[in-house]
Amino acid sequence: MSSDDVRRALARIAHEVLERNDGARDIVLAGIQTRGVHLARRLAANIERFEGLRLEVGALDPRLYRDDPEAAALHPVKPTELPASIEGRPVVLVDDVLYTGRTIRAAMEALLDFGRASRIQLAVLVDRGHRELPIRPDYVGKNIPTARGERVRVRLAEVDGEDAVVLLKPESQEAR
Amino acid sequence: MDDLRMESRSAGLQPSPVQTAPSGQSVEAGPTPILRSGRRDLLDLDDFSPEEITGLLDSAEGMSEVLSRDVRKTPALRGKTIITLFYEASTRTRVSFEQAGKILSADVINVTTEASSVKKGESLLNTVLTLQAMQVDAIVMRHPHSGAPYLVAHHVDAAVINAGDGTHAHPTQALLDMFTIRRHIGAIAGKRVAIVGDILHSRVARSNMHGLSKMGAQIVVCGPPTLLPMGFEPGRIVPEGHPFEGVNVAASADEACEGADVVMALRIQKERQDSGRLPSMREYSTVWGINSKRLALAKPGALLMHPGPMNEGVEISSDVAHGVQSVIREQVQNGVAMRMAVLYALCAVKREGGGG
Structure with a gap:
């Protein structure tokens, strides 16, 4: 995906979120650390541009809830910063790549510690398949069929200096 | 992101240097872990790199946020057992470790010398070997003799965390x-x-x-x-x-x-002022x-x-x-977050048997 593709996908998702939630009032956009947080902020900016509606954006780090603690504990835990209350409010989880679904499961468990959301939806920039849990996204930027050995690398201007989605083959030939 | 190995270590608000795509060989290549591979214990900081220290401090930021929640509990160390073994008096350090472990859902067992077989004359080594036989994941120990945790680390598989040894390290x-x-x-x-x-x-x-x-x-x-x-x-x-x-x-x-x-x-330390130095x-x-x-x-x-x-x-x-x-007073509060970061980094990992 080029930076234009990323921009268009995020514009479309913003519209879909508005459509599917009757104007989206009260919604919390919870980005999953790190790139999901930037995507959530961009979605919020789009929604404000389209409807003049300011949504609350949060950051969620599901690391402490993962089912693979021996891998998860290798890296630092980041703060989770959610709006004062998510009780009874709709929450849209935002992440860059949806793969096995295990991060999202952990994120939902983490979210429950902050209150009972009225519903939880999932927005991802890329769905690369290979789900290991019964989880499906509500909003998808792009479906990219992948092999397990490949890596999907989402690059965002905020962190990586540019917007792009790159598929890395096991031998690491880059293809866009 | 689903695959942890792909995740960048940059914190949300302070972007770190760009991670370059791996140049071949392994698709597993990812950000560097907090601790160097093979690190099992925290005995002193003299053999820690600045990167390892920074990683632990970064993680404590996340832990500190957990402490500010209404529900101060996460399942990160569920099923892990941590022993605090204190041969010296302590309130804040012991309670701080205990609280840190419990917030991460580990089972924390406190052993003090007054109420243990140490009173019957059991040696330090036999005490920890007994604890080891109970399959503990970490031993947090304080001992009046400098170097005692090193001896213990050499003989047990559990992670040994030095909570103060003599005049040596904390x-x-x-x-x-x-x-x-x-x-x-x-x-x-x-x-x-x-x-x-x-x-x-x-x-x-x-x-x-x-x-x-x-x-x-x-x-x-x-x-x-x-x-x-x-x-x-x-x-x-x-x-x-x-x-x-x-x-x-x-x-x-x-x-x-x-x-x-x-x-x-x-x-x-009035207890260590023996010989009229003051x-x-x-x-x-x-x-x-x-x-x-x-x-x-x-x-x-x-x-x-x-x-x-x-x-x-x-x-x-x-x-x-x-x-x-x-x-x-903040130091005390930060102590819990810091110890959560240390326990998480050392206890969650799989250990591969064999003494230190």
Whole structure:
């Protein structure tokens, strides 16, 4: 995906979120650390541009809830910063790549510690398949069929200096 | 992102250098883990790299947020067992580790020497081997003899975390001190940190000197000449080749505090003052105690720290101990977050059997 593709996908998702939630009032956009947080902020900016509606954006780090603690504990835990209350409010989880679904499961468990959301939806920039849990996204930027050995690398201007989605083959030939 | 190995270590709000795509071989290549591979224990900071320390401090930021929640519980260490084995009195350190472990859902068992087979004469080694046989994942230990945790680490598979050994080291205290400094005044590199008091008997001072110097701080220590370690000469820099080379030894408390970003007062450990190294507490307080006059010599807004428990009126006067520059109570709170980060990094990993 080029930076234009990323921009268009995020514009479309913003519209879909508005459509599917009757104007989206009260919604919390919870980005999953790190790139999901930037995507959530961009979605919020789009929604404000389209409807003049300011949504609350949060950051969620599901690391402490993962089912693979021996891998998860290798890296630092980041703060989770959610709006004062998510009780009874709709929450849209935002992440860059949806793969096995295990991060999202952990994120939902983490979210429950902050209150009972009225519903939880999932927005991802890329769905690369290979789900290991019964989880499906509500909003998808792009479906990219992948092999397990490949890596999907989402690059965002905020962190990586540019917007792009790159598929890395096991031998690491880059293809866009 | 689903695959942890793909995740960047950059924190949400402070982008770190771009991660370049791997140039071949392994698709598993990802960000560097916090701890070097094979690290099982936390015995002192002398063999930790600045990157490892930074990773632990970063993780403590996340842990600190957990402490601010209504539900202060996460399942991260569910099914893990942590033993706190204390051969010396302690309130804050032991409770801090216990709380840290419990918030992460580990089972924490406290063993104190008064209520254990140690009373019956069991040796340290046999005690820990017994605990090891119960398949514990971590042993948090405090012992009056310097080096005791190293002996234990050599004989058990469990992660050994030094919670203070004799006059040697207290690494989690140094980490929480650095965490507190970083939260208040940002990067540790280049900051001037004055450590005042009984350096000779202070494991807090030793671990802090190791940690702070690795992080690039300028360290100034001072204390009564009778309470300085070998190689520490008032008015000189600790010479090359010394484990604490480069530490500045001030000739007076005033000189040490001057221009400091952080002033750390050490506790006069009455239990370790055996041989008349101090004329009197009163004199100590006058010459080396931190009071408002001395603290005023430091930079405006400098932090005042103390590892606790305090002897108010001796090494620190009550007005500054509870004054606006004091972060002493925060140190205690940060201690829990810091120890959560340490326990998580050391206990969650799979261990591969075999003694240390």
